[in-house]
Amino acid sequence: xxxxxxxxxxxxxxxxxxxxxxxxxxxxxxxxxxxxxxxxxxxxxxxxxxxxxxxxxxxxxxxxxxxxxxxxxxxxxxxxxxxxxxxxxxxxxxxxxxxxxxxxxxxxxxxxxxxxxxxxxxxxxxxxxxxxxxxxxxxxxxxxxxxxxxxxxxxxxxxxxxxxxxxxxxxxxxxxxxxxxxxxxxxxxxxxxxxxxxxxxxxxxxxxxxxxxxxxxxxxxxxxxxxxxxxxxxxxxxxxxxxxxxxxxxxxxxxxxxxxxxxxxxxxxxxxxxxxxxxxxxxxxxxxxxxx
Amino acid sequence: xxxxxxxxxxxxxxxxxxxxxxxxxxxxxxxxxxxxxxxxxxxxxxxxxxxxxxxxxxxxxxxxxxxxxxxxxxxxxxxxxxxxxxxxxxxxxxxxxxxxxxxxxxxxxxxxxxxxxxxxxxxxxxxxxxxxxxxxxxxxxxxxxxxxxxxxxxxxxxxxxxxxxxxxxxxxxxxxxxxxxxxxxxxxxxxxxxxxxxxxxxxxxxxxxxxxxxxxxxxxxxxxxxxxxxxxxxxxxxxxxxxxxxxxxxxxxxxxxxxxxxxxxxxxxxxxxxxxxxxxxxxxxxxxxxxxxxxxxxxxxxxxxxxxxxxxxxxxxxxxxxxxxxxxxxxxxxxxxxxxxxxxxxxxxxxxxxxxxxxxxxxxxxxxxxxxxxxxxxxxxxxxxxxxxxxxxxxxxxxxxxxxxxxxxxxxxxxxxxxxxxxxxxxxxxxxxxxxxxxxxxxxxxxxxxxxxxxxxxxxxxxxxxxxxxxxxxxxxxxxxxxxxxxxxxxxxxxxxxxxxxxxxxxxxxxxxxxxxxxxxxxxxxxxxxxxxxxxxxxxxxxxxxxxxxxxxxxxxxxxxxxxxxxxxxxxxxxxxxxxxxxxxxxxxxxxxxxxx
Numbered sequence: 001x002x003x004x005x006x007x008x009x010x011x012x013x014x015x016x017x018x019x020x021x022x023x024x025x026x027x028x029x030x031x032x033x034x035x036x037x038x039x040x041x042x043x044x045x046x047x048x049x050x051x052x053x054x055x056x057x058x059x060x061x062x063x064x065x066x067x068x069x070x071x072x073x074x075x076x077x078x079x080x081x082x083x084x085x086x087x088x089x090x091x092x093x094x095x096x097x098x099x100x101x102x103x104x105x106x107x108x109x110x111x112x113x114x115x116x117x118x119x120x121x122x123x124x125x126x127x128x129x130x131x132x133x134x135x136x137x138x139x140x141x142x143x144x145x146x147x148x149x150x151x152x153x154x155x156x157x158x159x160x161x162x163x164x165x166x167x168x169x170x171x172x173x174x175x176x177x178x179x180x181x182x183x184x185x186x187x188x189x190x191x192x193x194x195x196x197x198x199x200x201x202x203x204x205x206x207x208x209x210x211x212x213x214x215x216x217x218x219x220x221x222x223x224x225x226x227x228x229x230x231x232x233x234x235x236x237x238x239x240x241x242x243x244x245x246x247x248x249x250x251x252x253x254x255x256x257x258x259x260x261x262x263x264x265x266x267x268x269x270x271x272x273x274x275x276x277x278x279x280x281x282x283x284x285x286x287x288x289x290x291x292x
Numbered sequence: 293x294x295x296x297x298x299x300x301x302x303x304x305x306x307x308x309x310x311x312x313x314x315x316x317x318x319x320x321x322x323x324x325x326x327x328x329x330x331x332x333x334x335x336x337x338x339x340x341x342x343x344x345x346x347x348x349x350x351x352x353x354x355x356x357x358x359x360x361x362x363x364x365x366x367x368x369x370x371x372x373x374x375x376x377x378x379x380x381x382x383x384x385x386x387x388x389x390x391x392x393x394x395x396x397x398x399x400x401x402x403x404x405x406x407x408x409x410x411x412x413x414x415x416x417x418x419x420x421x422x423x424x425x426x427x428x429x430x431x432x433x434x435x436x437x438x439x440x441x442x443x444x445x446x447x448x449x450x451x452x453x454x455x456x457x458x459x460x461x462x463x464x465x466x467x468x469x470x471x472x473x474x475x476x477x478x479x480x481x482x483x484x485x486x487x488x489x490x491x492x493x494x495x496x497x498x499x500x501x502x503x504x505x506x507x508x509x510x511x512x513x514x515x516x517x518x519x520x521x522x523x524x525x526x527x528x529x530x531x532x533x534x535x536x537x538x539x540x541x542x543x544x545x546x547x548x549x550x551x552x553x554x555x556x557x558x559x560x561x562x563x564x565x566x567x568x569x570x571x572x573x574x575x576x577x578x579x580x581x582x583x584x585x586x587x588x589x590x591x592x593x594x595x596x597x598x599x600x601x602x603x604x605x606x607x608x609x610x611x612x613x614x615x616x617x618x619x620x621x622x623x624x625x626x627x628x629x630x631x632x633x634x635x636x637x638x639x640x641x642x643x644x645x646x647x648x649x650x651x652x653x654x655x656x657x658x659x660x661x662x663x664x665x666x667x668x669x670x671x672x673x674x675x676x677x678x679x680x681x682x683x684x685x686x687x688x689x690x691x692x693x694x695x696x697x698x699x700x701x702x703x704x705x706x707x708x709x710x711x712x713x714x715x716x717x718x719x720x721x722x723x724x725x726x727x728x729x730x731x732x733x734x735x736x737x738x739x740x741x742x743x744x745x746x747x748x749x750x751x752x753x754x755x756x757x758x759x760x761x762x763x764x765x766x767x768x769x770x771x772x773x774x775x776x777x778x779x780x781x782x783x784x785x786x787x788x789x790x791x792x793x794x795x796x797x798x799x800x801x802x803x804x805x806x807x808x809x810x811x812x813x814x815x816x817x818x819x820x821x822x823x824x825x826x827x828x829x830x831x832x833x834x835x836x837x838x839x840x841x842x843x844x845x846x847x848x849x850x851x852x853x854x855x856x857x858x859x860x861x862x863x864x865x866x867x868x869x870x871x872x873x874x875x876x877x878x879x880x881x882x883x884x885x886x887x888x889x
Contacts, residue, residue: 009748009749036732038729038730038731038732038733038734038735039729039730041576041729043572051749053737054737054739054748054749057735058735059729059730059735059736059737060735060736060737060738060739060747061572061575061602061736061738061739062602062738062739062740062741062749063568063571063572063598063740064568064594064595064598064740066564067564067565067568067595070560070564070565070566070568070569070571070572071568071569071571071572071575072572073558073569073572074530074532074568074569074570074571074572074573074574074575074576074580075572075573075575075576075729076572077530077556077558077569077573078529078530078556078572078573078574078575078576078577078578078580079576079577079578079728079729079730081730082576082729082730099561099562099564099565100561100564100565103561103565263551263556264554264556266554268554269554269556269576269578270529270530270554270555270556270573270578270579270580271529271530271573271576271577271578271728271730272577272730273529273553273554273555275527275529275579275696276527276696277525277691277694277695277696280525280553281691283552283553284524284525284691284694285691287521287524287549288521288525288688288689288691291511291512291513291517291521291689292511292512
């Protein structure tokens with residue numbers, strides 16, 4: 001069916017922004033895993049990156065600052081058939097949204113969360129974000145590391161870090177993450193290093209420092225302890241570890257760990273179940289009569 | 293309505309000693325049971341409630357607990373009456389005290405001829421109207437555990453009040469039959485221990501006789517349960533919340549009720565997550581609700597504004613308690629209204645709907661869910677601690693009065709007839725036809741940024757004005773959809789009451805007390821608080837010389853809203869406010885009106 005809705009608007013990002021790489025990779029990945037266009041929902045955060053849903057022909061909800069994960073989980077649990085991608089910046093996810101960031105791993109709903117990480121608040125003109133190095137814009141606090149945090153939270157999650165300077169690998173990782181979600185395996189978190197060319201242009205620096213951990217001896221993405229150590233060792237050498245950091249062994253439907261299957265084993269969600277009175281009258285009558 | 297306390301049968305033989313008097317007939321009585329948290333005061337109240345209901349009486353109970361799990365003073369009150377009741381009585385006929393603190397706290401509440409029944413194994417009282425029974429010692433020595441003291445107390449009360457012995461025993465059997473046979477047996481023994489102790493005491497037993505009533509076809513519920521039931525029947529299928537007194541029971545009931553209906557209940561990590569999870573689920577097409585109280589409401593405020601401008605239906609049940617900050621978590625107040633009427637930064641439409649009775653809690657929750665869905669905006673279901681948590685008998689809930697209104701939700705066939713689909717399409721009534729995401733051919737682009745009809749971010753000044761009007765004028769277009777007030781009392785009365793929520797009970801009783809004095813009054817029970825219902829309030833105010841706006845806050849918040857909307861009636865409005873954490877009592881309300889005359 002030809003979409004009745006209008007075309008997406010032109011992007012508002014600065015030329016050369018790392019987020020263009022994410023936009024392209026998301027598009028390619030959705031096509032590759034053959035998500036029906038009307039069944040994809042993109043939940044955007046607040047900040048430059050959060051506008052991403054406006055630039056795609058897709059269902060989109062532009063959340064409140066820091067709250068995109070809560071809204072994305074709500075969408076997924078209301079209709080588990082939808083493929084839900086949340087995408088925002090590191091200020092949105094790791095500062096104002098930190099509570100939800102941690103809980104998303106624990107909840108383990110099968111949604112994909114992409115953080116476009118650039119160490120700065122671009123939209124408000126370049127303040128330090130939680131990932132900013134010491135010295136950046138007067139920052140005196142050590143940077144937050146999302147991958148180490150994610151690895152420390154025991155859950156059946158897919159965890160990866162990618163780099164906008166390598167869109168091919170990024171697309172492959174997003175494809176894998178989406179397949180993980182669509183198999184109702186659980187939550188997928190991908191941090192993409194996505195430089196802000198205006199306030200913190202780290203393209204050159206990061207290109208030199210990124211290190212694909214899958215090429216290192218001992219790489220085992222099923223073992224959190226090994227991966228935590230591998231990441232720490234890489235960081236101590238001044239490098240930035242990228243690649244798939246956690247890829248748990250698949251679970252069968254019977255042993256599913258994802259929130260939506262635990263709550264809705266038959267995959268019929270609150271948004272698509274019948275709510276007409278006539279269809280429920282007998283059950284309602286029983287419920288009402290249970291109050292004596 | 294209620295027969296006031298002063299109407300119990302007068303006794304001529306008051307000068308006779310207890311044992312020689314005929315029992316005093318009680319048609320409306322109150323028992324206060326106090327002790328330390330964990331003493332089982334709620335158990336005594338529950339047992340009495342079961343007895344009274346079996347005898348066809350209406351029952352109203354409230355509890356006074358501190359915000360802690362065990363310990364600290366806790367008391368439960370129970371009132372029973374031949375007539376429907378929705379408030380506590382002004383005074384207590386019987387005080388059951390498990391410690392001396394309960395006597396200190398309860399004494400000012402007592403009727404002149406009230407009795408104090410106390411546990412003499414814990415303390416001694418010299419008060420002339422105090423009867424000591426060593427409940428804990430008796431239960432401990434004869435049953436091995438002092439915990440049966442509350443059932444023993446129930447046994448003693450049954451003797452004092454001349455309960456029917458068979459019904460008294462039946463209550464214990466029903467209450468404890470699901471526990472172990474040993475628990476049932478020990479509780480039956482405890483009942484006899486207490487009963488025997490009271491019967492052996494000269495002058496104590498059969499002091500009163502409680503009249504039977506004819507209220508047999510009643511349910512016992514709390515507002516929070518009725519709200520949960522209403523949500524399910526309204527097609528509500530997604531709920532997220534965070535535990536907070538006095539709202540938590542809504543979530544707990546829904547955790548039991550929703551799963552068989554493909555519903556989801558999530559206890560979120562905080563209120564920010566709760567409101568945003570329901571926003572996400574609402575976007576996906578589910579009928580949603582969250583519930584909270586003052587502190588949580590403050591955290592949800594940004595989200596509610598987001599729902600208002602993104603035009604996503606959400607119902608927020610606000611169970612008001614004493615605020616601000618942590619305030620008094622377990623105490624009663626109605627002080628969130630001003631905040632809710634002006635909720636959030638910026639401007640967005642909202643309806644504030646306020647049930648006043650347990651039945652209202654059920655039917656108005658259904659209305660709230662329909663209104664949110666049809667008008668695509670946040671609806672606040674405004675409750676208060678007394679309404680949420682005090683249990684009372686109520687008429688059974690009637691499913692035939694329920695309805696589902698989807699508003700302008702499009703079917704796939706209707707969608708196929710369209711040549712374009714705009715999520716925020718301009719229409720005469722401000723409601724844009726909708727399909728949820730997941731429907732082929734139509735994309736839902738939603739944002740809290742100002743947006744154009746397609747849901748794309750826009751700062752165009754012409755669009756901004758049209759969009760603001762589209763949203764804000766829903767509050768005008770929806771006028772005839774909003775719950776109407778209920779009126780009580782003769783229409784010609786020159787004295788008016790205006791109130792909402794749990795003030796319904798005290799106001800209705802105060803009306804009866806005043807009517808006995810020959811003072812007719814008319815009561816406007818507001819059920820839609822915002823937008824202020826000028827089309828019903830103005831004629832009401834025109835008909836009275838003075839209107840007392842009764843509410844639980846310092847500023848007279850509802851009166852202020854009415855004044856703002858109807859300045860021409862400013863001089864007729866008088867505030868009766870109470871903000872000590874406790875509910876109004878009818879005689880106090882009646883006295884305030886008498887004083888003013």
